[in-house]
Amino acid sequence: MPLAMNSSLEGKTARLELSGELDGNSAPSVRQEVEKILGASPDRLVMVVDRLTFMASAGLRILIFAKQRQPGLKIYMVQPQPTIVDTLKKTGFYDGVYVVDSEDIDKAAAG
Amino acid sequence: MESRIDYYPTHEHEGFKFRRGRTLPFGATMVPNGVNFSVFSSAATACTLVLFRKHEPEPMVEIEFPQEFRIGDVYSMIVFDLDYEELEYGFRFDGPWEPAWGHRFDKSKIVGDPYAKVIGGRDVWRAEPDWNDMYGHRSRLAFDDFDWEGDRPLETPSKDLVVYEMHVRGFTASPTSGVSAPGTFAGIREKIPYLKDLGINCIELLPIFEFDEWENSRRHPETGEWLLNYWGYSTLGFFAPKAGFAATGRFGMQVDELKTLIKDLHKAGIEVILDVVFNHTAEGDHRGPTISYRGIDNRTYYMLTPEGYYYNFSGCGNTLNCNHPVVRNMVLDCLRYWASEYHVDGFRFDLASILGRDQNGAPLANPPLLESLAYDPVLSKCKLIAEAWDAGGLYQVGSFPAYGRWAEWNGKYRDCIRKFIKGEMAQVGEMAQRIQGSPDLYYYRGPTASTNFITAHDGFTLWDLYSYNWKHNEANGENNNDGSNDNDSWNAGWEGESTDPETNALRRKLVKNAMCLLMLSRGIPMIVMGDEMGRTQNGNNNAYCHDNELAWLDWTMVDRNTELLQFIKGVIRFRREHPVxxxxxxxxxxxxxxxxxxxxxxxxxxxxxxxxxxxxxxxxxxxxxxxxxxxxxxxxxxxxxxxxxxxxxxxxxxxxxxxxxxxxxxxxxxxxxxxxxxxxxxxxxxxxxxxxxxxxxxxxxxx
Incomplete structure (x- = not known):
C-alpha cells in the first residue's frame, strides 16, 4: 500500500500523519517533509501512525535523523501497530520516542 | 550545507554519475550525496563496481573503474545519488587465472567487499537461500547514527571478570527460553536479568561475524535431520554482524539490534567479548567458492604453498595470511571498528597461534600483527585473549607472544583441573600452580594472563564431563570420528544419563567441585552457557552442526536443577565478595x-x-x-x-x-x-x- 502523508504545525507542536508503508522507496519523501517541519523548530513532533502498516529501516532512521538534527525534540508516536513497536524495541529506538494512545499528548502524558 | 567542490561528479555511465574517489578508508563510505568505494588488489588488471538494488537478481549498473581512478593498488570511486538503504554492491576483478602463481581472478564472479559493514543474503536464520543467485553474499552499507546515550566500553579490570561463554542462537533458541525473539540478540537482551542474577559480568559470544549457516550443510544419513554450520567458525566478512542472529535482520537492522544489546549489557555492568576468527575464511581450499578475498587478491589474503594451493593451519581448508601488511591492516581496522563502533570490550582470537605465523607458515619470534594489536591506541583497553594454539601443531600456552598485553585460554589449567577432580595421580604439584593463576606459565605477565576454564563450547559440557567416559558424537553423522578423544572425563560409574540418585548426587558434587576451583583460582574464570544448570549434550563433545535441542539451552533446567544453580550463583558471589x-x-x-x-x-x-x-x-x-x-x-x-x-x-x-x-x-x-x-x-x-x-x-x- 503506498504511503500517504499529511503534516501541519500548531504552535510548537508539529503533526505528521503517515499511513500505508514506509519503506526504502517512500522514506526520502518523508525525510524531506521532516526536514521541512524541523525548519520551524518545533518542541514536539507528533507522528500519527495508527494506519502505518510497515516501517523499514529507512523509516526508523528518519526518527534518528530528527533527534540528531534537533536535540531536545520530543517525538510522539500515536498508536503504532504492534509490529512497528516490536521493531522499535528490538533496535533500541523505543527508548528515544514516546509511544502514546492519543493525539492529545498532554492528556496522554498525564494519564 | 553546500557540497565541497570535490564532491561533484565528473563522469557518467548509464545515468549514474561518479568521480574519482578517495583511496582511504577502504570499503564503502557515505559521503555528501554519494558513496565512496575503495578496494585494494595488488594483481588485478581491472576492476568493475557492480551495483544492485536490494534483493534484485540483476545489477542496476556496472561501472568499470577508469584507470585514472587507480592509485597504487587501490581502486576508488564516488558514485552519486545512491539510495543508501536500498543499495547492494560488489566488484568484478579482472586478472590472471594462474593458480600456480597464486592468482585466481575470475571476472565472471561478483565478489564481496572485504570491508563490508553489512552483508545481505542470509538475512533470516535458516531461510533457504536462492542457490541460483549470481551474488549470494551482498555487501551493503551500515549507518553510524546509533544513539549510545553516553555508553562506552566498561573497562572492568580483568581480575574482576567472570566470563560466560555463549552462543547467540543457542542461548534462547529453545521455546523454553520464553523470550519474544528466540535465538537472537534481542533474545539475549531479554535475559539480561538472568545473567545479572547469575553474577557474571562478561559474556563471550561465539562468532557473530557474518557466516553462512548453510556452509557444508547436509542431512544426517540416518535421521535425515539438517546438520548446519551452527557454531559459525567460518567468516564471510569480518566487519558485518550475523544478520540471522537479529530478529530485525530481515529489515537489515542487525547493526542496531546488536548495538542495543551491547548498550543494555553495559548498563547492567556486563562486558562483551567477541570470539573472532581470523585464522581462515569461508572460502575453503581450492575447491571452495569464490566469495571475496580469493577473487580480489588470492596471493595477498591467503598463505599459499609453493604450488599455489592453500596452507591449512586452521583445519578448515585455508589460512588467512595475517602477517601480510595489507591483511594485518585489515585485521587492525576490523578490531578498531568493533571496539569503537560497537563498544565491544574485548576479543578472544580463535586459533590465535596462526596470527603469529609468517607468510610461509613459519612461527615468528616477533609477529608484527600481535605486536600491532598489543600496542594499538584504540584497542588499548580491550581485552585480548588468545586461543594459543592452532591446527597445524603450534601450541603456545604460556609462550604466546604477549607484549605484556595478551591473555590466553589456559588449556593447561583445563587439563590439570579435570585430572585432579577425577582423582588422577600426580596432579597436586601442578594444581598448586594452577590455583595461583599459573605463575609457572605467566610469571612475567601476571595471573590475569590466564583465562581459567574447565569447559568451553568445544568439548563436553560440565555435566557431561562427569556423565561420560567417552564421546558420543553419532548425531554428527561422522561415525563418531570427530571431536576429541582426550577429555579427562569420568562417568561417575555409569555411562550416560542415570536414574540412580547416588550417581547423580556424585555428579552434582563433581560439578560443584569444578565450579569451586574455578572461582577460587586466580586468573579470569570462564564458564559455559548452561553449565550452571547442568546442561547436557548427551555426551556429544563437538556439537558444531546442531541447530536443535542438543545444542540449545533448555531453560526448564533452571527449575529442575535449582540446587546446582543456587550453588553456582553462590560461588560466583563468594568470588565477588573476596578480593583476596x-x-x-x-x-x-x-x-x-x-x-x-x-x-x-x-x-x-x-x-x-x-x-x-x-x-x-x-x-x-x-x-x-x-x-x-x-x-x-x-x-x-x-x-x-x-x-x-x-x-x-x-x-x-x-x-x-x-x-x-x-x-x-x-x-x-x-x-x-x-x-x-x-x-x-x-x-x-x-x-x-x-x-x-x-x-x-x-x-x-x-x-
Missing part, C-alpha cells in the same frame, strides 16, 4: 604487609605439610586477607579428591578469630554453601573432615 581471590599479581609466599602470615600457604591433611607426592590427591590453601586490596577475610580451602573422606588439620585462625564454613561440596543443599552472615562456626577449630571427592572452604573474618 582476585589479585592481579602473583602471590609472593611471604608476609609483605606485616600481618604475621605470608600471602599464601599450602597445607595438606597436616597443616603446613602439603603432600606433592604422586599418590597424593589432597591439597589445602590458606590465603591471608590482609594482603588483599581492600583488606579481606582469611580463606582456607581443602581439596580432597580421594575416594574416602579425610581429616585436615587446620592452621590457627589467629587471635580473636575463628574458622567458619563457607562452602562444603559434600553436603546437600542448603548446607553446601552459606552466605557470609549465615556461615556456621566450626566447633573444632583444629581439624575438619573433608568428605570423599569434596572441597571445603572456610573463612575467618578479618579483624
Amino acid at each position: 581471590l582476585r589479585g592481579d599479581r602473583f602471590f609472593e609466599h611471604r608476609d609483605v604487609v606485616g600481618s604475621g602470615r605470608p600471602d599464601i600457604r599450602f597445607h595438606g591433611t597436616q597443616a603446613f605439610w602439603a603432600d606433592y607426592s604422586a599418590g597424593s590427591r589432597c591439597l589445602a590453601v590458606e590465603l591471608c586477607g590482609e594482603h588483599a586490596t581492600p583488606r579481606d577475610d582469611a580463606i582456607y580451602f581443602a581439596m580432597n579428591m580421594h575416594w574416602d573422606g579425610l581429616p585436615f588439620q587446620l592452621p590457627y585462625a589467629g587471635d580473636g578469630r575463628s574458622w567458619k564454613v563457607a562452602i562444603n561440596t559434600s553436603m546437600p543443599s542448603p548446607h553446601d554453601i552459606y552466605e557470609k552472615s549465615q556461615a556456621p562456626r566450626l566447633e573444632n577449630q583444629g581439624e575438619i573432615i573433608v568428605g570423599p571427592r569434596s572441597i571445603m572452604v572456610l573463612i575467618a573474618d578479618r579483624l
Whole structure:
C-alpha cells in the first residue's frame, strides 16, 4: 500500500500523519517533509501512525535523523501497530520516542 | 550545507554519475550525496563496481573503474545519488587465472567487499537461500547514527571478570527460553536479568561475524535431520554482524539490534567479548567458492604453498595470511571498528597461534600483527585473549607472544583441573600452580594472563564431563570420528544419563567441585552457557552442526536443577565478595604487609605439610586477607579428591578469630554453601573432615 502523508504545525507542536508503508522507496519523501517541519523548530513532533502498516529501516532512521538534527525534540508516536513497536524495541529506538494512545499528548502524558 | 567542490561528479555511465574517489578508508563510505568505494588488489588488471538494488537478481549498473581512478593498488570511486538503504554492491576483478602463481581472478564472479559493514543474503536464520543467485553474499552499507546515550566500553579490570561463554542462537533458541525473539540478540537482551542474577559480568559470544549457516550443510544419513554450520567458525566478512542472529535482520537492522544489546549489557555492568576468527575464511581450499578475498587478491589474503594451493593451519581448508601488511591492516581496522563502533570490550582470537605465523607458515619470534594489536591506541583497553594454539601443531600456552598485553585460554589449567577432580595421580604439584593463576606459565605477565576454564563450547559440557567416559558424537553423522578423544572425563560409574540418585548426587558434587576451583583460582574464570544448570549434550563433545535441542539451552533446567544453580550463583558471589581471590599479581609466599602470615600457604591433611607426592590427591590453601586490596577475610580451602573422606588439620585462625564454613561440596543443599552472615562456626577449630571427592572452604573474618 503506498504511503500517504499529511503534516501541519500548531504552535510548537508539529503533526505528521503517515499511513500505508514506509519503506526504502517512500522514506526520502518523508525525510524531506521532516526536514521541512524541523525548519520551524518545533518542541514536539507528533507522528500519527495508527494506519502505518510497515516501517523499514529507512523509516526508523528518519526518527534518528530528527533527534540528531534537533536535540531536545520530543517525538510522539500515536498508536503504532504492534509490529512497528516490536521493531522499535528490538533496535533500541523505543527508548528515544514516546509511544502514546492519543493525539492529545498532554492528556496522554498525564494519564 | 553546500557540497565541497570535490564532491561533484565528473563522469557518467548509464545515468549514474561518479568521480574519482578517495583511496582511504577502504570499503564503502557515505559521503555528501554519494558513496565512496575503495578496494585494494595488488594483481588485478581491472576492476568493475557492480551495483544492485536490494534483493534484485540483476545489477542496476556496472561501472568499470577508469584507470585514472587507480592509485597504487587501490581502486576508488564516488558514485552519486545512491539510495543508501536500498543499495547492494560488489566488484568484478579482472586478472590472471594462474593458480600456480597464486592468482585466481575470475571476472565472471561478483565478489564481496572485504570491508563490508553489512552483508545481505542470509538475512533470516535458516531461510533457504536462492542457490541460483549470481551474488549470494551482498555487501551493503551500515549507518553510524546509533544513539549510545553516553555508553562506552566498561573497562572492568580483568581480575574482576567472570566470563560466560555463549552462543547467540543457542542461548534462547529453545521455546523454553520464553523470550519474544528466540535465538537472537534481542533474545539475549531479554535475559539480561538472568545473567545479572547469575553474577557474571562478561559474556563471550561465539562468532557473530557474518557466516553462512548453510556452509557444508547436509542431512544426517540416518535421521535425515539438517546438520548446519551452527557454531559459525567460518567468516564471510569480518566487519558485518550475523544478520540471522537479529530478529530485525530481515529489515537489515542487525547493526542496531546488536548495538542495543551491547548498550543494555553495559548498563547492567556486563562486558562483551567477541570470539573472532581470523585464522581462515569461508572460502575453503581450492575447491571452495569464490566469495571475496580469493577473487580480489588470492596471493595477498591467503598463505599459499609453493604450488599455489592453500596452507591449512586452521583445519578448515585455508589460512588467512595475517602477517601480510595489507591483511594485518585489515585485521587492525576490523578490531578498531568493533571496539569503537560497537563498544565491544574485548576479543578472544580463535586459533590465535596462526596470527603469529609468517607468510610461509613459519612461527615468528616477533609477529608484527600481535605486536600491532598489543600496542594499538584504540584497542588499548580491550581485552585480548588468545586461543594459543592452532591446527597445524603450534601450541603456545604460556609462550604466546604477549607484549605484556595478551591473555590466553589456559588449556593447561583445563587439563590439570579435570585430572585432579577425577582423582588422577600426580596432579597436586601442578594444581598448586594452577590455583595461583599459573605463575609457572605467566610469571612475567601476571595471573590475569590466564583465562581459567574447565569447559568451553568445544568439548563436553560440565555435566557431561562427569556423565561420560567417552564421546558420543553419532548425531554428527561422522561415525563418531570427530571431536576429541582426550577429555579427562569420568562417568561417575555409569555411562550416560542415570536414574540412580547416588550417581547423580556424585555428579552434582563433581560439578560443584569444578565450579569451586574455578572461582577460587586466580586468573579470569570462564564458564559455559548452561553449565550452571547442568546442561547436557548427551555426551556429544563437538556439537558444531546442531541447530536443535542438543545444542540449545533448555531453560526448564533452571527449575529442575535449582540446587546446582543456587550453588553456582553462590560461588560466583563468594568470588565477588573476596578480593583476596582476585589479585592481579602473583602471590609472593611471604608476609609483605606485616600481618604475621605470608600471602599464601599450602597445607595438606597436616597443616603446613602439603603432600606433592604422586599418590597424593589432597591439597589445602590458606590465603591471608590482609594482603588483599581492600583488606579481606582469611580463606582456607581443602581439596580432597580421594575416594574416602579425610581429616585436615587446620592452621590457627589467629587471635580473636575463628574458622567458619563457607562452602562444603559434600553436603546437600542448603548446607553446601552459606552466605557470609549465615556461615556456621566450626566447633573444632583444629581439624575438619573433608568428605570423599569434596572441597571445603572456610573463612575467618578479618579483624
